[in-house]
Amino acid sequence: MANHIPSHIPSARRTHLASSELKNYPLFSDNTRGSCGRPVRINIALFTAFAGLVDSSTSSGQTTIRQIENLRNIGGGNQGGLSNINCAFKHIHPVNGLNVFYSILDDSMLGKKTLFITDIRPNNGESVGAPGLYAYSGFSKIHKLNPNAELQEKTVYISGQVKNIDTAVEKGCDRTGIKAEDMAVFFSPQKVVNELGVWGRSNQSQITADAIAELSDVMNKNSKKRIYWVAEAEGAAILEKSLDGVSSTLGGFRMRVIDPLANTQALLQKLKLKAVKFGGGHADTPPIEYTGTSRSAQMLFSSNAEALVRELKNTRVMRDYREVHDGMVDALSGTANKGTFGKSKGALANHMPQAGLPRKLTGNKVAVNSSSLTFVSAIKRLA
């Protein structure tokens, strides 16, 4: 028994970040280089999500950045304490609308215990309701879960992040211009939405897998019908994932996508393979629309702008929508050519030292890598 070490106690090895990994963690900001408090680093893969969630040009965005910088003082949950220093468990720290996940590990480059931000998630509070297809009941005048997945309606709205089914219905009415009684809604609660979209990198829970399977089921059961689909924000991600579970072609489906928070390129390719038509709704609304009101969608687009513009140019939309589609693609390619996003993120990656080169370490003395571009400086270049 004496040799038994509980599995939840991290080994010494796990308190140390492999130097090959370190190159993926730039310093968070100029204030977290380690000259005061613990250094704070952040995973470079979070660049797009962070840029979408935090607008550094607003006071709210700056508050978020300050609050994250303050992690240098409270790392591990103790104000300036050292008791947690060897703990490699992931901590969660809520700041202004975000949950920040971090671990404290040895930093071979700085020779210090450093706080590594491994993930960020939007923290918009909870939402209420089970994922699935909701259909209108004329008698009770409410949308309720329709477990048999057979569609009577000709319009389905796939919601992104909303508080409850009522909000999803109202938003769907705004987007489609169709009355609530003529529209079914595929609703996903916050938990599912958080695991998809731009944020979804970690393991999916059963509820998300079920939501995806259910949307596949709805599409399979109604594949012969003529239906107008509108997917918004994270709803596009659920759609993208659920298309993998659709066996037949969907020639009767017309599709509109608004501010997608998804792998849009993959989504468009999958829809094309299923022979889905792009269009529906008012002729002045592009089938794949960036409204300019969703910062997250805009940033996600910018992060992959050239490939997306190419994909959009290769997307044949229904005749009535060609003009408005071409106009939107032209406008988008104008912004893509500026390439600010790629340059910023690229500069950040290039500023990172190569793996296994903790050259600035001399003995125990820490040399602060003052020349390197920080995460926040790169984000500010976008503003």
Next chain:
Amino acid sequence: MRFSLDVIGPDFDNSDLIVFQFSGADLSFRLPDHHGSYNCFLAAQDMTDMSKVSSDAWSQHPLGQKDLRLVKQSWFYDDIESQNHVVLCDFKIELVELAPAEQAQAVHLKPADFEKWLYHHYRLIAVEGVESHLGTEIEALARKEHMMPADMSAIEKLDKDGLVWLTATLGHVSIRDRPDWRTYIPLNESSILTVTCSITIFSSDHDSITIPMPELDQLRKDIRDEILDNISVTYSSAFQERLNQAER
């Protein structure tokens, strides 16, 4: 207003005053600012001549009534300490024109008749209009699923502006664990108003694990009562006379 559990809501006293004018009655209430991800809705407020309202704006209820949306708006209630939104209220008022037979019987003008009508109306909603299902297991099950009043005595009665307002619960188990409240208010010869308060508590700081359900239910009820307190209907003297006759 400050509620129990350190929850604070919008300032009704300083919110916009909305007045709808109908033939026979005026409806007035305070409307807090809209906070929500959908567009709020407020219908034109001069409705004394209903013939001017576009027929597209009405929706037909399968049981014969016609509904016209007047207001749809939502707002939050916050936890005082953390300032997090903890409660969402979706608020809706609709004008319901009764079916011709119901108008002829003036089902809404005498409180006892109104209550009977509402109870039967809910039973018909449960069986989706199939009268042969009334009194069967199908009705019992559907009423449970829709969280409807168990019997007539479960319909709340509120003496207000010289009339009785009736409030019944309606929801569905697949949507959330607590139903909406729909309050039915007699308006004039042909119509009634329905006020729907859908109050959702969604913060994990205020869930049933940390706070006992009865306290949360009381919070919901207090929030609803504040909303209803702030709504008032004034009747024209001619309609008031008609009501007095119905009473006799």
